Amino acid sequence: QQPVQSPQAVILREGEDAVINCSSSKALYSVHWYRQKHGEAPVFLMILLKGGEQKGHEKISASFNEKKQQSSLYLTASQLSYSGTYFCGTGEGAQKLVFGQGTRLTINP
Amino acid sequence: NAGVMQNPRHLVRRRGQEARLRCSPMKGHSHVYWYRQLPEEGLKFMVYLQKENIIDESGMPKERFSAEFPKEGPSILRIQQVVRGDSAAYFCASSRMMGQPSGNTIYFGEGSWLTVV
Numbered sequence: 001q002q003p004v005q006s007p008q009a010v011i012l013r014e015g016e017d018a019v020i021n022c023s024s025s026k027a028l029y030s031v032h033w034y035r036q037k038h039g040e041a042p043v044f045l046m047i048l049l050k051g052g053e054q055k056g057h058e059k060i061s062a063s064f065n066e067k068k069q070q071s072s073l074y075l076t077a078s079q080l081s082y083s084g085t086y087f088c089g090t091g092e093g094a095q096k097l098v099f100g101q102g103t104r105l106t107i108n109p
Numbered sequence: 110n111a112g113v114m115q116n117p118r119h120l121v122r123r124r125g126q127e128a129r130l131r132c133s134p135m136k137g138h139s140h141v142y143w144y145r146q147l148p149e150e151g152l153k154f155m156v157y158l159q160k161e162n163i164i165d166e167s168g169m170p171k172e173r174f175s176a177e178f179p180k181e182g183p184s185i186l187r188i189q190q191v192v193r194g195d196s197a198a199y200f201c202a203s204s205r206m207m208g209q210p211s212g213n214t215i216y217f218g219e220g221s222w223l224t225v226v
Contacts, residue, residue: 002151030213041220042152042200044214044215049213096164097142097215098154099144099152100151101151
């Protein structure tokens with residue numbers, strides 16, 4: 001079953017912060033975050049493998065709440081290059097990866 | 110996404126023709142996944158394969174679609190008798206192995222854009 005992302009779209013000015021949430025009705029084995037720019041392939045950002053884990057990648061970080069079956073992606077002091085669609089993927093039974101519907105992030109100067 | 114090779118990048122087919130999309134995984138990766146992305150939509154899982162073995166094809170349409178990953182050569186996604194609704198981007202991804210923390214990441218290829226006219 002597909003994880004649910006919120007919000008569906010965000011518009012920011014450069015330098016502002018954003019939070020993208022990903023939740024699932026199923027138990028999560030792992031959460032994967034990707035960013036995709038228009039017409040390009042999804043690019044891996046980070047993976048969280050266990051509850052309570054937090055990771056950072058420059059000014060992009062994420063947390064994984066295993067009990068709540070959700071993950072959040074935090075973008076601080078956003079840059080123009082952060083624009084794109086963000087997808088969370090949840091590992092099902094440690095086999096396939098199922099993606100949410102995506103969150104479109106637009107950063108304006 | 111470096112290393113996962115897909116071809117062709119763009120393919121135009123008339124209704125009723127066959128489309129074959131190829132994917133070579135990253136070096137050292139033995140698992141291949143195919144996803145379909147319709148315009149302005151998300152990534153829909155289609156099939157997960159290991160060499161000579163289909164692990165999960167729960168996302169594959171029942172008819173006209175098939176996938177293989179032979180012992181030698183690339184993985185092939187085959188669409189027979191294409192219809193306009195098959196027009197989409199088809200992404201291949203690969204990993205060392207799911208279920209293993211060190212190999213749990215999947216990397217995407219650049220995609221193959223199929224247009225059915």
